[in-house]
Amino acid sequence: MADMGGDQVEEAVAGCTAALRTAVDRNWAEVRAGRLDWNCHETAVHVADDLVAYAANLAGRAQDAYVPFELRLDDGTDNSGLLHVIETTGALLAATVRTTPREVRAFHPYPFRSADRVGFAAMGIAEVLLHTHDMATGLGLPYRPAEQLAESVLGWLFPHVQPGPAAWPTLLWATGRGELPGRAPVTDWRWYNNLVLPAERLDLVGIRPAAARDLRLGGDGGFDWIDGGPYEGTRDAAGFLLKAYEGGVHRPEFGVFALVRREDGRAIGGLGFHSAPDGEGRVEIGYDLTEAARGHGYATEALRTLADWALARDDVRSLFATVDTANTPSQAVVTRAGFTKVSEDEAGLAFELRAG
The missing domain is CATH 1.20.120.450 (dinb family like domain)
Structure with a gap:
């Protein structure tokens, strides 16, 4: 990193x-x-x-x-x-x-x-x-x-x-100080600090590209993880974030968040968007927790927090989550967070939560 x-x-x-x-x-x-x-x-x-x-x-x-x-x-x-x-x-x-x-x-x-x-x-x-x-x-x-x-x-x-x-x-x-072949001149610019969304017991901490690269390469991304973390799903999501960044299509607020437990500052999982919203305002969410953090309601709490934030935006109309048919605990998480099952096929179950 x-x-x-x-x-x-x-x-x-x-x-x-x-x-x-x-x-x-x-x-x-x-x-x-x-x-x-x-x-x-x-x-x-x-x-x-x-x-x-x-x-x-x-x-x-x-x-x-x-x-x-x-x-x-x-x-x-x-x-x-x-x-x-x-x-x-x-x-x-x-x-x-x-x-x-x-x-x-x-x-x-x-x-x-x-x-x-x-x-x-x-x-x-x-x-x-x-x-x-x-x-x-x-x-x-x-x-x-x-x-x-x-x-x-x-x-x-x-x-x-x-x-x-x-x-x-x-x-x-x-920063508007030079030219780069193939790119239009920059006349207005800002930098981005990462987004942090507070939940009841957790902070959803936006993962920056530099941290995503470290996670994808097997590092900790600058977080203090509990035993067993980060889970492979978080590393995969960091890889997708990094690919979007390198491709110039990453939107920072629609990235990946580390779930950091407020009581001890330790990361217990990851949650985030698969991409920015499409033209109809639809965006897919994925999440995982380290095994040691499961069974305490953290995933539901984090998913509700991110869903509330996303659906309060003008550019988001609906959230989707796809869950394996055999993964009943994850199905319970999305259901408790307010999602409704909308379809089922060999790829799994699809759940949706729409803006009010």
């Missing part, structure tokens, strides 16, 4: 300061930062401000808004001092990411109003890489970050962007 944590934050910041330190004698306030409306001084301050804001929100467990403060430089701070501020705020974010439990989420507005430690690390790295590019472009400096850093940012924050032949040009294209 492409790593995303404190070490990567520090690597990104070190690359930024190394590139910009060669031009500390220039007047950054007089040089526009690439395609931005800001000058290089304003852009550097913005980078530091984002790094410390992300650290503060994560450390302070902010839930509804950014922690109410703003970075301000002392009068007379020169470019060397400004780079020291970037190094320091980067170190604060890196330390916060390392010491924050994996289940903690804090406020970030886009798109689902929260992010976990991996999300905050990825956002900080994205700010550093992209704005260092902007400043280096304006100042005429060479800059290209490690390909692994760019690949990590894409895999954790840009699940809707089809990977390109190289990660760094793809990231520049995806």
Whole structure:
């Protein structure tokens, strides 16, 4: 799995300061930062401000808004001092990411109003890489970050962007900073933190492409699984997610979710969509649990939660689930979740739940 944590934050910041330190004698306030409306001084301050804001929100467990403060430089701070501020705020974010439990989420507005430690690390790295590019472009400096850093940012924050032949040009294209052969220019863009849906005893945690790749290759996807997990169905679903991502057709909110037990933070199964809704608003759902978690109502609870979320959307009219004829426990799960049997053949039983 492409790593995303404190070490990567520090690597990104070190690359930024190394590139910009060669031009500390220039007047950054007089040089526009690439395609931005800001000058290089304003852009550097913005980078530091984002790094410390992300650290503060994560450390302070902010839930509804950014922690109410703003970075301000002392009068007379020169470019060397400004780079020291970037190094320091980067170190604060890196330390916060390392010491924050994996289940903690804090406020970030886009798109689902929260992010976990991996999300905050990825956002900080994205700010550093992209704005260092902007400043280096304006100042005429060479800059290209490690390909692994760019690949990590894409895999954790840009699940809707089809990977390109190289990660760094793809990231520049995806953020309106460059061209990519065969793809239209990007004029408006956002990154995606993963969706988390709370149930009564569980959190349904959206699996990102980077985690899906790790699961498909036999890893844990960054989750702490109970004995026997993840089940093979979850690994297969991760493979389908990864295939959709690599094909450029993945819609992040219609992916796969790990079922994480809130009492101990351990993953017990997977649940998700086979694809995005079709033209008639129909979408199929699948799920599994590790054997040790079965018999406690977790699958029904998770299925009801996902169904309620999906059917509240304008683009979903009905949900389908197909169950093997011999799998009576799974049939009971979909029935308890409100699904009705609509057909039966050699492939199994088909159940449907329609929007009210």
